[in-house]
Amino acid sequence: MAKSKTFSCSECGASFSKWSGRCEGCGAWNTISEDAPLASGPASKSLGARRGSAVPLTDLAVEETPPPRTVSGLGELDRVLGGGLVPASAILVGGDPGIGKSTLLLQAAAKFARSGLKTVYVSGEEASAQVRMRAQRLDLADAPVRLAAETNLRDILTTLEAERPQLAIIDSIQTMWADNVDSAPGSVSQVRAAAHELTNFAKRRGISVIMVGHVTKEGQIAGPRVVEHMVDTVLYFEGERGHQFRILRAVKNRFGPADEIGVFEMTGGGLSEVLNPSALFLSERGAPSAGSVVFAGIEGTRPVLVELQALVAPTPHSQPRRTVVGWDGGRLAMILAVLEARCGIPFAGLDVYLNVAGGMKISEPAADLAVAAALLSAREDVALPADTVVFGEISLSGALRPAPQTENRLKEAQKLGFTAAIAPAGGKAGSGSAVGGGLTLTRPADLTGFVGETFGAG
Structure with missing residues (x-):
């Protein structure tokens, strides 16, 4: 029996059983594409035919050791993360174009690298030379950050497998291209597949992964909402271009309080911390x-x-x-x-x-x-x-x-x-x-x- 195909809209993420020219959910034209499976495997009907392994169960009263954290030195970022970076965590950072996401993460990458954390920065939007120019402007050129400019997800995962960093920054998730998904980069299927693969890689290899995400005109991270459910932490970088203040807000955090904020001021030398926002x-x-x-x-x-x-x-x-x-x-x-x-x-x-x-x-x-x-x-x-x-x-x-x-x-x-x-x-x-x-x-x-x-x- 042939496998049933599924289709989804790249604008609103609505799913359909067949293709059509116009999305019934948002009314957009020519935005529906076929969802390719992430990986081949046994059909779901065979799950009941084989006996699985027993899952170990524990009591709620068992005391767990708090996860170790790495402090970056950017106090406002560490506050929003709940006290520092947790190993094997997946973090999604969203914000308007030009608000300073890349600047913030480049500064954070330099801080983490200088504290002894092996860090890889992968840019899918800019060439390596452009990132180096920004690092020089921010006085971060001497930071031991490994840099790459690539959009092929398979090549990126192969590189991370070989380098074994402790922190990987992907800028941005909308530019990543998974060759096993038949759709254009930035589509719902591509964003979902890339986020799924990067999150699984972070959990399997114990690598912290920070992914940058663009936002829609409504202020939500572009792509399917399931991406925000996959990751451990979702941060929004907010602010008005006419103001020098920037707010880093946690809307989801499995390792710390949600709705925590960090305040930064945009200056000629990058983002500086604001220790007393009220004043x-x-x-x-x-x-x-x-x-x-x-x-x-x-x-x-x-x-x-x-x-x-x-x-x-x-x-x-x-x-x-x-x-x-x-x-x-x-x-x-x-x-x-x-x-x-x-x-x-x-x-x-x-x-x-x-x-x-x-x-x-x-x-x-x-x-x-x-x-x-x-x-x-x-x-x-x-x-x-x-x-x-x-x-x-x-x-x-x-x-x-x-x-x-x-x-x-x-x-x-x-x-x-x-x-x-x-x-x-x-x-x-x-x-x-x-x-x-x-x-x-x-x-x-x-x-x-x-x-x-x-x-x-x-």
Whole structure:
């Protein structure tokens, strides 16, 4: 009996049993190609005919030794990795074109190589001479990093088998070509096959593999989502080209906490670590102005203070604009609706612009109260005191919910010289309105109370 063929779309990854000119999932044309098997083997129907070997079972109470880690010396990278590089781990790093992924990994390769880790850097996008030029510009030309420019996956694996490095960096996974897959490099089948082979090689040979991945216009790593399930760690390198700050964020980590971030600053000599992100994000904040509020957030295990900026102005259009940079647009619409329904403050006929300063992206709900404060400050043209931080979650009923790690947020604010904080009741932050270090904490009962106490309305 002939084996059934499968087809997949190179744009969205949808699978089909037969070829067609147009993908039913995303509507793209001429993006469906046949998926070739990765390797030949016995048919699945024969699995039940032969008896397999028993798998050893262990108890949950058995203590396992923590995996050894190699520290690179880039503290922000080591933090995001969970304390250092774990042997035989597969890491996927994604980011926008030109954001600095290759620069970061070349610096990391030099650091690991200088610490005694045998490192191989394979570039599929640039020639070896181009990588050497970047290394000279970054003052890394003397680092003992082995370099290659190749896209043939079979040749790369053969080379790694012979060299036996402890760390291999593949830049990028979208340029790799597996000769056993009948499709073009960068397609869903090629990316899936290359990631599968490299991950298996890392596990079999005990080699750490870092793969670079491009992202789509939606911000997701290009290719099938199964690639993110294959690897141990998924990192996103974020930032705006107009800003010098870059954020390395862990969205998946089997060897450490997820949602941890590392902050870098892009300079003429490469990426430099930012040891105190809060101070840097607030360094250009001037005198108090309407629409500017400082939010005390948590990214992974690190408290970070960032400035939220809002602008509310009459609209000349029939449909008011709602523009958001660095936050969820749907969340902004919810805050505006709650302010109008629960506090009687309308935003109809007004354009609303919201920006997170410094190119930072915020996703936690604890920013709700700070966003509401920025919107009201901009609408009423009333500036909040410069020494005040705000955080807390807003529910649809107008109630305020406490944010996790309230104590850590307040400690970070105190360290940077803030003397007042506005946060919902219920979070662990000491007793009374005065917190240790001279910081005064205001705890409004609900959103209406917050509006009345802070802006004299509601």
